[in-house]
Amino acid sequence: MATASHMSLFLVLVLVALTPSTSASRNLSLNLHQLLQLLGFPPGLIPDPVEDFSISPAGLLPPTFNFTIHFKEPCYVQYVYLNYFAPVFTGKITFGKISGMRGHKDQLPSTGEWTDMYDVTVVGKKLVFKFATETITYDRASFEEVKTCTYGPLIADHSNELISQLPISAEW
Numbered sequence: 814m815a816t817a818s819h820m821s822l823f824l825v826l827v828l829v830a831l832t833p834s835t836s837a838s839r840n841l842s843l844n845l846h847q848l849l850q851l852l853g854f855p856p857g858l859i860p861d862p863v864e865d866f867s868i869s870p871a872g873l874l875p876p877t878f879n880f881t882i883h884f885k886e887p888c889y890v891q892y893v894y895l896n897y898f899a900p901v902f903t904g905k906i907t908f909g910k911i912s913g914m915r916g917h918k919d920q921l922p923s924t925g926e927w928t929d930m931y932d933v934t935v936v937g938k939k940l941v942f943k944f945a946t947e948t949i950t951y952d953r954a955s956f957e958e959v960k961t962c963t964y965g966p967l968i969a970d971h972s973n974e975l976i977s978q979l980p981i982s983a984e985w
Contacts, residue, residue, distance in 0.1 A: 845882070846959055853909040853935045855956040860890040860898065862962065868906070877907040888962030893955050895920040897927065897968050909935040918968055919944065927968055 845866050846856035864885050868878040882902040890896050899916035906912075912932040921928050921944065934941045940956065942949045 852906055854911070854933075855940075855953045857892075857956045857959045858911075858933070858940075859902075860888065860896075860960045860962045871905055872907075875907050877905055880904060880906050884962065886964040887967045889965050890960045890962050892960070893951050894922050897965075898962065899967070921947070921949075923947065 845859060845863055848868070849858055850856050859882060862885065863882055865883040866881065868880045871877045871879045880903065882898075884898055884900050884902070887900055888898050890898070897918040897920070902914070902916035904911055904914035904917075910932060914930055914932065917930050918927040919930055919942070920926070924946070928944045928946060931943045931945070934943075935953070936950075938953055939950050940953050942951070
């Protein structure tokens with residue numbers, strides 16, 4: 814059953830979704846960062862400058878939205894570790910959770926390799942980041958400041974490819 818907070822959140826998000834977009838990056842960035850805060854995330858989770866963004870309803874209970882964020886070029890930003898955003902970053906967002914992300918990778922300190930991030934969940938004053946190989950928890954304060962991207966080269970996206978981790982053996 815929908816709670817009053819779910820319904821009011823849903824109405825606010827519908828209004829944000831129906832607000833016409835402008836090409837003014839500053840206005841879009843403020844709107845995007847305010848949207849993140851409405852959904853329980855720190856505003857700095859997505860860096861500036863954002864060229865454009867859109868949200869569309871994906872489910873009612875809980876209110877869930879598909880999102881698409883466009884950056885001018887591939888960009889990198891240093892949070893706790895180095896993050897990469899492709900020119901198009903997509904996923905689903907609901908209160909306290911972002912999932913199904915495409916176009917975002919992190920360079921994990923444990924391996925130094927670029928790894929796809931699957932989801933982010935708010936747990937109290939912490940953010941829990943789930944990756945292909947590990948789960949990492951950080952204090953949300955590390956993401957309060959909206960950082961600025963540095964443009965750089967495109968990282969190949971192989972997230973739709975099946976890569977076997979099994980050794981190949983040939984028997985004759």
